[in-house]
């Protein structure tokens with residue numbers, strides 16, 4: 001065998017991250033989910049923004065309260081976050097379905113390092129995706145709103161873009177943790193869906209309004225909207241600053257990752 | 271060098287690998303044999319750190335797999351179960367693999383060429399035939415130019431050319447001084463490839479011996495002599511040495527208890543003319559079947575028993 005592999009360069013955690021990055025973009029589903037997130041985000045924002053001048057013309061007082069960042073946040077929470085969730089879930093839980101996890105753990109036998117590498121490869125990409133999609137959505141929404149609604153300041157635009165980028169990071173981390181713990185795409189998506197959407201509805205229905213702002217989905221919306229803005233999920237203004245919202249959601253993500261890491265460490269490759 | 275010390279694995283309450291202790295030495299091909307469900311794949315997964323031993327340990331060059339800084343540069347493996355994402359093309363599967371262990375990208379095309387997949391490197395692995403998938407696995411095993419290689423039933427799905435190719439590959443890897451462990455449940459396959467045989471049944475070690483020694487005690491030797499008188503002479507001398515001799519049609523004697531070398535040397539010493547001298551190829555299989563007869567877990571039900579129900 002002609003062996004031209006030379007002395008080791010890299011490997012370790014940087015090697016694992018590079019490997020995960022290569023894996024992430026070498027399957028079509030990743031590109032499809034990114035495309036779907038873009039279409040949903042921009043499609044919803046454009047449609048909703050087009051409706052604002054029409055509402056204003058008909059003298060609807062609601063029109064004055066609509067803001068471009070508000071539209072972008074709705075686009076994320078009700079549509080665009082689901083392809084992002086799918087992307088992160090497939091990235092780890094999908095490997096259990098295809099058996100690719102056995103390859104992954106053979107290449108990188110240090111269990112904790114695999115999860116760290118997945119986070120390091122995926123989460124910055126999700127942050128970039130959130131920032132870029134928000135920028136594009138706002139750039140689309142402002143002219144379509146035609147001067148109706150709340151005027152957008154540059155500072156608010158930047159804060160919203162960063163907040164949505166941050167939400168995608170924490171959402172991705174949550175999904176990676178749940179996916180690693182449950183090892184099944186269907187199971188992980190169900191749990192994430194329940195945690196993000198069903199739990200707030202359930203708590204509202206049971207009158208547990210005090211806990212609402214500490215649920216992952218609500219905290220995510222609070223993070224994206226910013227303190228004092230009306231949150232449609234709770235019907236209340238956001239009670240805390242963005243960094244608190246990030247901390248609340250971050251605790252959920254950390255708990256999910258912790259559970260995932262524990263399962264990954266203790267169980268056979270599967 | 272692979273070292274197993276008291277290696278044991280339970281799945282639930284079932285003991286699948288039971289106190290396995292043996293070494294796999296470099297420089298030769300070691301066949302790893304056992305009936306279905308004997309625990310071969312489980313043992314290999316434990317060597318690779320994929321499954322955690324319940325007790326005991328599996329070491330590669332004295333270290334646990336997870337302790338290897340660049341594992342793919344030290345151990346290459348082809349597992350039996352599918353472990354490639356079907357949507358990823360062969361080349362980028364190997365690229366991701368190379369990058370995880372600090373192996374240069376250029377090495378990927380080299381191994382794709384070695385296994386004959388260069389033309390389909392851009393195709394999705396899910397579209398590969400069984401044999402192409404097996405070749406992709408082998409490309410991965412060779413990627414890091416490792417000193418230790420594990421193959422779990424590597425000839426599955428390969429055509430005769432492919433089977434011959436992988437036999438030669440394993441032989442040459444061993445000749446280069448590498449440690450090669452190959453599992454199979456076909457003794458006939460191992461007979462052609464392996465130098466050393468490790469046989470397990472129900473997770474327990476049944477035998478660990480060189481191929482030659484493994485069958486020496488009951489290998490049937492077929493010897494053909496054209497002259498009936500000389501045939502009688504040889505038969506007489508063989509019986510005198512305590513070997514069982516049976517006369518067959520076509521001027522053939524079947525000798526049990528001896529070796530090809532022994533019978534040949536005797537004939538030569540007696541000045542006899544031989545037209546054929548072979549060892550019974552089937553007897554290795556028989557030795558194996560006898561060894562594992564009581565250890566087969568998933569045997570077909572006996573005809574009589576089935577009829578009775």
Ligand SMILES: Nc1ncnc2c1ncn2[C@@H]1O[C@H](COP(=O)(O)OP(=O)(O)OP(=O)(O)O)[C@@H](O)[C@H]1O
Pocket residue numbers: 281286304305306307308309310311312313350455
């Ligand atoms: N993950 C698992 N959970 C439970 N039981 C398992 C698991 N993996 C294997 N087994 C059981 O362990 C036993 C040994 O399986 P293994 O695959 O190691 O055998 P093998 O020698 O490779 O067999 P084959 O020749 O069929 O490949 C079998 O009885 C199998 O059912």
Ligand SMILES: [Mg+2]
Pocket residue numbers: 310311312350422
């Ligand atoms: Mg097996």
